[in-house]
Structure formats: C-alpha cells, structure tokens
Amino acid sequence: DTGVSQNPRHKITKRGQNVTFRCDPISEHNRLYWYRQTLGQGPEFLTYFQNEAQLEKSRLLSDRFSAERPKGSFSTLEIQRTEQGDSAMYLCASSAWDGDDIQYFGAGTRLSVL
Amino acid sequence: KNEVEQSPQNLTAQEGEFITINCSYSVGISALHWLQQHPGGGIVSLFMLSSGKKKHGRLIATINIQEKHSSLHITASHPRDSAVYICAVSSQGAQKLVFGQGTRLTINP
Numbered sequence: 747d748t749g750v751s752q753n754p755r756h757k758i759t760k761r762g763q764n765v766t767f768r769c770d771p772i773s774e775h776n777r778l779y780w781y782r783q784t785l786g787q788g789p790e791f792l793t794y795f796q797n798e799a800q801l802e803k804s805r806l807l808s809d810r811f812s813a814e815r816p817k818g819s820f821s822t823l824e825i826q827r828t829e830q831g832d833s834a835m836y837l838c839a840s841s842a843w844d845g846d847d848i849q850y851f852g853a854g855t856r857l858s859v860l
Numbered sequence: 861k862n863e864v865e866q867s868p869q870n871l872t873a874q875e876g877e878f879i880t881i882n883c884s885y886s887v888g889i890s891a892l893h894w895l896q897q898h899p900g901g902g903i904v905s906l907f908m909l910s911s912g913k914k915k916h917g918r919l920i921a922t923i924n925i926q927e928k929h930s931s932l933h934i935t936a937s938h939p940r941d942s943a944v945y946i947c948a949v950s951s952q953g954a955q956k957l958v959f960g961q962g963t964r965l966t967i968n969p
Contacts, residue, residue: 777955788864788946788959789903802956837903841955848893849957851903 748773750852752838758858759828766824767855771840778821779849780813781837782806789837795821796843828859863887866947866960874968879934881963883947886928890952894921894932897944897962906932906945937967 751770759765771778776797781789792811794802797818807813810828815821825832835856839849864885873879885892894906907914907921909930914921918937923930934941944964948957 779956781957781959786961788948788961789957791956791958794956796955802954839903846908847955848905848908850905851895853900853902 750838750840750850752836752852752855754855755853756856756858758860760860761828761830763828764824764826765828765857766822767836767838767857769821769823769838769840769852771820771838772842772850773819775840775842775850776818777841777843777847777849778815779839779841780821780823781839783835783837783854784833792823792836825857828857830859833857833859862960863958864947864949864960866963868963869961870964870966872966872968873937875938877937877967879937879941879965879967881932881945881947881965883930883932883960884928885930885947885949887949887958888952889949891950892923892930893948893950893957894930895946895948897946903946934965939967939969942966 753768778795780792783789791804793813795815810826813823835854837854838852841847841849867882891910893908897903918935920933944962946962947960
C-alpha cells in the first residue's frame with residue numbers, strides 16, 4: 747500500500763521540548779498539506795506545499811512552527827518550544843495537481859505536551 | 861461565525877433509518893467535500909462535488925450552490941456507518957480545505 751504515511755503515530759513530550767513529525771505522501775502527488783485537529787473539532791489548515799514550494803501558511807502557524815518539503819517528496823513539521831496548547835492531532839494529506847485533486851489523508855500524529 | 865457549519869453535531873439512530881447530515885457554507889467555493897473519520901484519526905474522502913448530486917452505494921451527496929448548502933444522506937443505515945462525518949470546502953483560488961466541526965453519527969443495532 748502506498749498511502750500517506752505519518753510518523754510517529756504518537757508523541758509525548760514535555761513542555762519546552764522540540765518535536766518533529768514526518769509525512770510521506772503518495773508518491774505521484776505533488777501537493778502536500780498539514781492540518782491540525784483538536785478534540786471534537788474539524789481539522790484546521792496549517793500549511794500547503796506544491797512540490798518543494800511552501801505556497802500558503804495559516805496564521806495559526808506561529809514562529810515556533812516550521813515545515814519543509816526539501817525535495818518535493820516527504821515533508822517535516824517541527825514545533826519548537828512546545829506548549830500544552832500544541833497538543834492535538836497533526837494530519838498530513840496529499841493530492842495530485844493534475845488529477846482529481848482529492849486529498850488523501852494519513853492516520854495522523856497525536857501530540858501530547860505534558 | 862464559522863465559514864462551514866454542520867448540523868446536527870451529534871446524531872443517534874437505529875439501524876435501517878435514513879440519515880441526513882447538513883452543511884452550510886458562507887464563502888465562494890470551487891468544490892465541497894464530504895469526508896468520514898473513524899476513531900483513531902483516519903480520514904477518508906467520500907465525495908467531492910461542485911454541483912448537483914453524487915451517489916456511491918448507500919451514500920448520496922447533494923449540493924445547492926445558490927443556497928450554499930449541501931446534504932449527505934445515508935440510506936438503510938448500518939452500525940458500521942458510525943463515524944464522524946465532516947463537510948469541507950475548497951475556496952475559489954485556494955487548494956486548502958476549510959472544515960466544518962463534524963457530525964458524530966452513531967447507528968445502534
């Protein structure tokens with residue numbers, strides 16, 4: 747299966763630590779998205795890449811958050827100096843620009859900041 | 861006010877009942893999406909539509925562009941349909957999805 751893969755699935759960290767999540771999209775997809783979902787809410791957009799270019803960032807993405815997609819393949823999302831409010835499910839999705847543009851989601855990384 | 865509003869937030873029904881979940885949006889869109897989320901996080905796209913109606917098995921999605929409203933229907937509901945159903949829109953000129961808060965559906969046997 748070559749679906750969207752996210753690692754780790756769960757991350758527990760202490761406040762103030764840095765964390766990094768990885769997303770491997772479907773191989774032929776050139777668009778990649780990061781979303782954040784808190785309990786009982788729908789996902790919220792964080793950022794979007796087309797190939798290696800980061801084309802849009804939400805104002806939710808404070809300066810403690812950074813995302814990269816260095817070769818237009820996998821992507822990383824780093825959170826520096828984590829806060830308890832960062833606890834959430836971080837979802838990655840990918841889509842094909844020249845296809846139906848339906849977004850395919852990974853299973854997510856659940857972050858708990860203690 | 862959220863750009864995408866869903867109703868109801870929670871819905872419990874008996875197996876076999878006809879289910880309707882509603883979605884209203886306030887922005888211009890290029891497409892509306894219905895997605896399903898099971899416990900544990902996995903989100904699956906059910907429909908993407910920009911006009912009219914689509915059907916897949918027991919699921920039917922409709923959209924009224926003029927009224928900025930969409931509905932998701934489930935016929936002959938089954939306990940395995942229990943999940944959170946989320947409406948999302950992609951705005952004109954943007955690729956990101958803007959999500960509603962979801963509808964938690966529980967189908968009892």
